[in-house]
Every structure is written in structure tokens, then in C-alpha cells.
Amino acid sequence: MERGGELGGEGTGRTSVTSVQAQKPPLPPKQASKAKAQAGAAEEVDGVKGSGDEKGSKVPKKRERERDGESPAVQRGKVAKTGLTVKTSSLLMAAANSPRLSSHLSASVDGASVSLQATPKKRKCNCKQSRCLKLYCECFASGIYCNDCNCQDCYNNKDHEQVRQEAVEATLERNPDAFRPKIQSMSPGMSIQDSLKHNKGCNCKRSFCLKRYCECFQANIYCSDNCRCTDCKNFEGSSSRLQVTQAASPSSRLQSSLETFSPRKRSKKEKKSTGAGKHSGGAVNGSGSDLAAISTFSQQLQAMDSKGSGGEAPASGQVGQVVHPGLSPMVNQMLLAPCMLAGIINEEVVKHLSNLLHMVSRETEENYLNGHEARARGKGEGGNKEAAGNGTGADAGDGRGMPNSKQSETSDTVTEEEDRNGESRSNGTGESHLEKALLCEEEPQGLFELDSPKGYNLNKQRSLGLKEGMSMMDTSDASHGTNANASPTKSHPSSSSGKTQGSSVRRQGGAAQPAADFATPSCGTKSGSLYEEQEKAILTELNNCLQVVSQMGRSKAEMYRSAFALLSNPTLPLSQALASTQAANNVGNNIPPADAQAGSDAATVEQNNNLHEQEVEPAA
């Protein structure tokens, strides 16, 4: 159901892969001139937007079909549906760390004012051979024109729209989902980090999924069962991951941590044949080869261990974004603009936030005190630092809920390279497709009103967040049973999971505890200082709020995107299109298959540009 058209797209039938010659024109990076000549000729003629099928007609499409009708649309619709409930807790700031991220939110609390500003900050590509017409190019992959990039021989711009379009089509032919967000929200009920999954998953072999080479890691999400990585350490509760993530963000400290995670250089002589690395068992031949390298790496990982509040927010990286190539870069670029948040934050909201944080602080204090009393007589408890904050101790910090699935078999400490079972999880965790589908279906509705910031009731949110008593303390998110339950399906065994609790994850040995709490420079060993708790609570709450804001912005962008699609669809009455612009509610709705080919809408869009700005600008 989901809007039928969503996937459909592609259709543009360009020929099959093989017949390249004929129409390869646009893409062939190599002999540019040559190809261009030929292609150019052919293309230019028809070039004009035409019905968008010229290509199709020209060549017999290999596979016809079109799932629903033949909406020529390329892929529309989509945009990952972010239906997450905003509870979460990871720090948004993390997003800022992601270079790929095209935008991030920065928040500062000054007295009573909170200022949010989106920093578009587009990344510059440096393509040299692809003409920025292949997915290798981040700009192209993101559906935007190159702008101020360092690329060479760039065709990803308005001046080459023609060729570019072809490239888009060719790309879509190879993979109809090429421009769709790579990361999607699976279940609105869970925390963002858990609910987001990389559609295709990664296939990392040597990075342990702890470096940005890994798309999952880069997007700040855990690897999922979609991934086919080897020796993955990017899962919830992974201490190795914590090490890395902690080292990366928090101010200075632990800077070295990251460096530690580098596999030693492997001598070039290594046989890097594909099959090589996999087996473990056997022998660690002394060749000092990959195995050796990995081994070293593993040891390093093993050495490090600690727990920490970690939690970063998944960066809605280039991937799951609002941009949509089918709509022409022009629009996408606009969608990335900061103005998307205009109007969402207003004084009232700020006041609410201010009050809210204040309350949180106070409550935390009270709870803290109560907790202490209780604990005093209660259990002595060994040294768990994390339990600290909450008297209830229920949540204990590390969330586990791990809906995301991919579990590492071993406790995360990397144990040499014990091969990956690979299948373990395949067991039908029950995750029936149907169920999955249903989950995906859900829209964010109800969480907040798009157009009226006021609609968003901070208190309400808060209550959600507090749901389990004082869960707000936990920085790591999810945890609450709520989430766990939310995802009916997976209840995995999780290594760390278990509500059984934390002990497993945390290293009992106490021995190594490197990073531990970088958060508290002053307090040192004393784990649960009141300040700490308050800070944690406040940040958590603030984060929740920011998440909401972020979501609102995204929804808004999506709404505009939809509106543009309509506007550019000649078959629909303009009035309807305009109406949609105001219908804030249906953000994620399907839009009739407007022909997405930029060719036509590029122009259209341009005009609408103004409209767009007007609508949004006001607040600014």
C-alpha cells in the first residue's frame, strides 16, 4: 500500500547494459570528447524534455513492466520515512561530525534562549574521472548540482543538464533505488538509532565497521541484518564502538583512541586475493599478513573497553535525506536550505524548552537525592558507575533494545577473527515481511503539528521520555521496555542485550577503563555526581527536543518536496498542487507520479522557486 508508486520509478528504460555503445554518450568518462560527439548529436536533438520517453522509445526497453502503471516518474516519492518517535536520546551533535551530512543543527542554550541554525554546509566533491555523473560523486548521488566543488570536467550542473539527465537515467537503470535514501526508518516506535537501517547494508571487510569507510558507521547507525560485513563491531553495546565514537566527538580527550584502531599496514606483498582473509581457525600463519594485521587490531580493540554513555545520533546523512534527484538538483538544493526550520522555532517554544529543562534539572536533583537515600540502605552495589543516576536503576544506561538486529556473536571484544557465522540471524526472527511492511507504513502523525510549532507540546514529549520513571537519565536511548516492546519481532538474543543487564557488556575486570568518563573531568571517580546527572538529563531532554525540531524540519522539507512534485506535474491542476503545500499533514504522502524527469521540472521548479522562498522565508 504505501502509495503505490513509490518504488516504481525507473521506467526510463534506457537500454540494457550491454548495448552500451549506442547510447553511452553521456557517461563515458573516458574519451569524453568522442563519446560526447556521438551522443551529443543524438541526444541534443530530442533533448527537449519531450515526453520524457524519448529514450525509451529509441531503445526497446529491456524490461518493461513498471509496477504500477507506468509512471514515468523516476523514483519519487520516497524519502525515507522518518517516523520515529522522537524520544531518543542520542546527541544530535554527533551529526555535526559527519562530513557527509549536508546539514546539522547546532544548539546553544544561553540563558533562556535557544538558537538553532542549520548549516547547510555542502560537501565539495573532488571527482576527477567520473565527471560527477556517476554515483561515485557524492553530489550527483545526493541529487544536487555541484557547486563550488573541486571536481574536474564536471557535468553535474545546469549547463549539462541534458547529459546529466541521461546519466541519471542510466544510473536508475542499473539500480532503480540508486537515488533513494540509503537509510530508512524501519519502525517509528523505536529510537532513531535503532530504527534506522541501511537499505543495502555494508560489506566491510577490514574496517570493522568502525571507520567512515563503512556507510553504516558513517551514517551513525548500527549495522543491521542487511549488512554483510566481516568482523563487525558496529552494533549496539559494542565497547569498541564506544571507544571510537567517544574518541571522536567529545572535545579533545581521547583523541588517540581513534588512531589506535588502525590495522597495521599490510605489506604489499600480501596476497590479497579475495578469498584470502576469511577463514580463521587455522592457523595464523606467521606471514604477518592480513591476519596478523587484524589480529593486532583485534587486540587493540580488546584492550579497550569501557562503557560510556555514548550515543550519538544517527546522522541523517546524505543518505536518508530529503533531497530527491528525481526532482532536479535545484529543488533538492533548496530542500537542504536552512530555511526549513524557519517558523518552527519561536519564542513560545523557546520558553517551553527553557522551562522544561529547568524542570528536568530539578527533578533530577530530587531523584538523585532520593535515590541516594534508598541506595544507602539498599544494596551496596559494587562499582557500577552507570547505575548511578537513577535510583530505580531500571534502565541503567545502556540501552539495549537492539531492534536493529545484527548481533555480534561474541561479546564485542573482538576475538581474533572468528569468522562470522553469517547466518545466525537468519532464523526468521519473526520479522515477517508483512509486519515489516506495516511498520514502515506508519506515519509520524500525531507527534507534532507541522505547521504549528505550538502543536508540539513539550510536556507531552517529555512525558514520553520519562515514561519509565526516570528513564530520561539514560543517554543511550532506547532502553526502555517500551521500545523493546515496540518492535514486536526481534527479540534477539543479543549479546549485550538482555535486560539481564548490563553486566555483560561492561567489563568486570575493572582493569582497563580508559576512557570511561570523560564527561566528568572534575569529579573523577565519583561516578554519579549530581551535576553529572543533571547535565545528562538536561542534555538528554534537549536532545529530544532537537530531535523533534529536526524531524519537523525534515517533514517540512518533505512537504515542500511533495508540493513541488505536484506543481511540476502538468496533469494536475495547479490549485491542487498549491493546496498540498498547505496540507501539512500529509507529509509523506504519495504524490501522483509526476514525471520526475528533471528536464521538465527543472524549469518549472525554477519558477516556483520564489514561491517556495516566500512560504518559508517569512519567519526568517
Place this chain on the structure above:
DNA sequence: GAGTTTGAAACT
């Protein structure tokens, strides 16, 4: 900034 490593994308 040059050189290396890495894994996605493209290609065969």
C-alpha cells in the same frame, strides 16, 4: 599535500 587504504559503484 602526497601516498595508502577502503569499500561502493561500475564493469566484465
Place this chain on the structure above:
DNA sequence: CAGTTTCAAACTC
């Protein structure tokens, strides 16, 4: 679909 090559980013020095 698997194996190989190409590519640009991530990372290292």
C-alpha cells in the same frame, strides 16, 4: 551473480 576494475573518500604520515 561472482569476480575484477575503477573511483573518490577516508585515513595516514
